[in-house]
Amino acid sequence: xxxxxxxxxxxxxxxxxxxxxxxxxxxxxxxxxxxxxxxxxxxxxxxxxxxxxxxxxxxxxxxxxxxxxxxxxxxxxxxxxxxxxxxxxxxxxxxxxxxxxxxxxxxxxxxxxxxxxxxxxxxxxxxxxxxxxxxxxxxxxxxxxxxxxxxxxxxxxxxxxxxxxxxxxxxxxxxxxxxxxxxxxxxxxxxxxxxxxxxxxxxxxxxxxxxxxxxxxxxxxxxxxxxxxxxxxxxxxxxxxxxxxxxxxxxxxxxxxxxxxxxxxxxxxxxxxxxxxxxxxxxxxxxxxxxxxxxxxxxxx
Amino acid sequence: xxxxxxxxxxxxxxxxxxxxxxxxxxxxxxxxxxxxxxxxxxxxxxxxxxxxxxxxxxxxxxxxxxxxxxxxxxxxxxxxxxxxxxxxxxxxxxxxxxxxxxxxxxxxxxxxxxxxxxxxxxxxxxxxxxxxxxxxxxxxxxxxxxxxxxxxxxxxxxxxxxxxxxxxxxxxxxxxxxxxxxxxxxxxxxxxxxxxxxxxxxxxxxxxxxxxxxxxxxxxxxxxxxxxxxxxxxxxxxxxxxxxxxxxxxxxxxxxxxxxxxxxxxxxxxxxxxxxxxxxxxxxxxxxxxxxxxxxxxxxxxxxxxxxxx
Numbered sequence: 001x002x003x004x005x006x007x008x009x010x011x012x013x014x015x016x017x018x019x020x021x022x023x024x025x026x027x028x029x030x031x032x033x034x035x036x037x038x039x040x041x042x043x044x045x046x047x048x049x050x051x052x053x054x055x056x057x058x059x060x061x062x063x064x065x066x067x068x069x070x071x072x073x074x075x076x077x078x079x080x081x082x083x084x085x086x087x088x089x090x091x092x093x094x095x096x097x098x099x100x101x102x103x104x105x106x107x108x109x110x111x112x113x114x115x116x117x118x119x120x121x122x123x124x125x126x127x128x129x130x131x132x133x134x135x136x137x138x139x140x141x142x143x144x145x146x147x148x149x150x151x152x153x154x155x156x157x158x159x160x161x162x163x164x165x166x167x168x169x170x171x172x173x174x175x176x177x178x179x180x181x182x183x184x185x186x187x188x189x190x191x192x193x194x195x196x197x198x199x200x201x202x203x204x205x206x207x208x209x210x211x212x213x214x215x216x217x218x219x220x221x222x223x224x225x226x227x228x229x230x231x232x233x234x235x236x237x238x239x240x241x242x243x244x245x246x247x248x249x250x251x252x253x254x255x256x257x258x259x260x261x262x263x264x265x266x267x268x269x270x271x272x273x274x275x276x277x278x279x280x281x282x283x284x285x286x287x288x289x290x291x292x293x294x295x296x297x298x299x300x301x
Numbered sequence: 302x303x304x305x306x307x308x309x310x311x312x313x314x315x316x317x318x319x320x321x322x323x324x325x326x327x328x329x330x331x332x333x334x335x336x337x338x339x340x341x342x343x344x345x346x347x348x349x350x351x352x353x354x355x356x357x358x359x360x361x362x363x364x365x366x367x368x369x370x371x372x373x374x375x376x377x378x379x380x381x382x383x384x385x386x387x388x389x390x391x392x393x394x395x396x397x398x399x400x401x402x403x404x405x406x407x408x409x410x411x412x413x414x415x416x417x418x419x420x421x422x423x424x425x426x427x428x429x430x431x432x433x434x435x436x437x438x439x440x441x442x443x444x445x446x447x448x449x450x451x452x453x454x455x456x457x458x459x460x461x462x463x464x465x466x467x468x469x470x471x472x473x474x475x476x477x478x479x480x481x482x483x484x485x486x487x488x489x490x491x492x493x494x495x496x497x498x499x500x501x502x503x504x505x506x507x508x509x510x511x512x513x514x515x516x517x518x519x520x521x522x523x524x525x526x527x528x529x530x531x532x533x534x535x536x537x538x539x540x541x542x543x544x545x546x547x548x549x550x551x552x553x554x555x556x557x558x559x560x561x562x563x564x565x566x567x568x569x570x571x572x573x574x575x576x577x578x579x580x581x582x583x584x585x586x587x588x589x590x591x592x593x594x595x596x597x598x599x600x601x602x603x604x605x606x607x608x609x610x611x
Binding site for chain 2: 211
């Protein structure tokens with residue numbers, strides 16, 4: 001018992017370990033690029049959602065034949081497109097739509113994927129086998145084809161229905177990732193210890209195992225957010241996303257398919273393209289900083 | 302009646318293979334083990350790697366499925382521990398071998414130690430913190446430790462956290478699965494003595510699993526020696542160390558190093574004699590599959606796996 005007293009003295013000098021959010025905060029402040037990205041991202045999001053509140057989508061998407069292809073001026077900050085519609089207004093509403101879809105799809109795929117993967121990986125055996133075959137079925141469905149069919153069948157669709165159809169075909173990746181990690185994690189002694197301490201399976205899964213996968217989840221979700229915004233823009237660019245009456249970043253970029261627009265009317269497509277680039281880069285930078293924050297060995301702060 | 306009684310315990314793992322993934326055979330990790338532990342005593346389970354000693358411990362606490370056999374705890378059957386009442390489950394706790402993987406790296410020490418309390422006792426936050434502080438003090442860690450994460454501790458300190466968690470519910474039986482084999486030799490004695498102290502203090506019964514005969518000799522009252530899932534010999538500490546009957550036990554006991562360097566050559570010669578005997582008598586003491594025979598009583602406390610006569 002003598003040595004215990006020695007430990008007592010030593011421990012008093014050590015500061016209390018910081019909690020999770022403090023570590024994340026410190027990590028982002030330490031990484032200047034991530035800090036800048038986060039600020040930029042916050043500003044863009046607040047601006048987009050704030051300004052779009054005062055804009056009237058109906059009015060903006062109404063064709064005005066008297067002001068076709070106007071370059072940037074005082075009435076139209078970013079000029080007009082071939083339908084005489086204000087590009088700035090479309091950009092703001094388009095970014096809001098794209099962001100909303102990206103966030104909704106990421107959250108929904110995340111929730112479905114985490115629950116599905118965790119149950120499959122934690123229980124293993126027959127449960128795992130059945131769930132993975134269901135997953136395989138979803139994986140072999142041709143995503144693009146079904147989205148095209150969906151666009152053809154449903155004449156009028158909004159942000160929610162588009163998010164749902166994307167979610168239905170995008171949750172498999174994160175489910176597989178979580179499953180593979182849960183398979184590894186459940187073999188560790190702390191899970192066995194929790195079992196012997198009388199903790200229920202459900203509690204072990206979501207309060208013991210899940211925090212250990214948090215870094216993986218955060219990074220995957222952040223990168224998925226960037227990818228989902230890109231995917232939505234890509235589909236819209238190809239003409240399978242939103243119609244022109246619902247602007248998104250993709251529809252704006254798709255105007256550049258017209259060679260005349262591409263060469264002489266930069267104001268139609270450059271802002272949207274730059275915004276896609278900036279959004280995806282910023283989200284990535286923040287994601288990388290979060291990734292380091294969740295792993296004590298990689299931390300800078 | 303004994304406190305913990307294990308009757309003809311068998312744990313077999315199926316070997317899956319073939320085109321349709323059918324069962325091709327079984328690994329008989331534990332094959333007919335019986336022993337009993339008295340209250341307040343320490344029972345040592347010894348054996349080489351893969352002899353089934355850990356599986357036995359894990360089967361008793363319900364981490365491995367029991368193929369057949371019975372486990373009686375305080376007169377009640379706990380063979381299927383998940384069905385057993387919650388009161389019994391809280392009376393049996395386990396100390397794990399690896400102090401690095403048995404503590405959740407994302408949880409603070411206070412959460413780790415409070416986990417069993419949250420499952421079994423409805424305490425307020427304040428009461429819970431008080432209990433955690435008491436437990437930390439009992440295992441010799443400072444109260445400030447409760448806000449730290451496991452990676453901030455050394456192996457010995459981590460093992461103490463594991464012990465604090467195991468004794469949080471004031472259990473009656475603790476299964477200690479090689480609690481010191483992952484620790485530095487200098488820390489081993491510390492943890493072992495500490496385990497003996499709390500045994501006296503809380504009246505614990507230990508099932509002590511180890512491959513280190515020195516540790517077993519220090520800790521245990523009764524000993525069982527396992528080889529390939531079966532018992533080869535069991536008895537009191539004196540029976541095993543002073544009067545080993547089975548050649549396997551003899552060889553194990555002969556392998557304990559002698560501290561006196563003057564006896565070195567003598568000891569070496571003794572070891573070689575035992576080795577020779579082991580090789581010559583192997584077929585006599587083990588059956589055609591290389592497994593031990595049924596246990597035969599040699600004295601009241603001493604059982605040895607000898608071939609049946611005749």
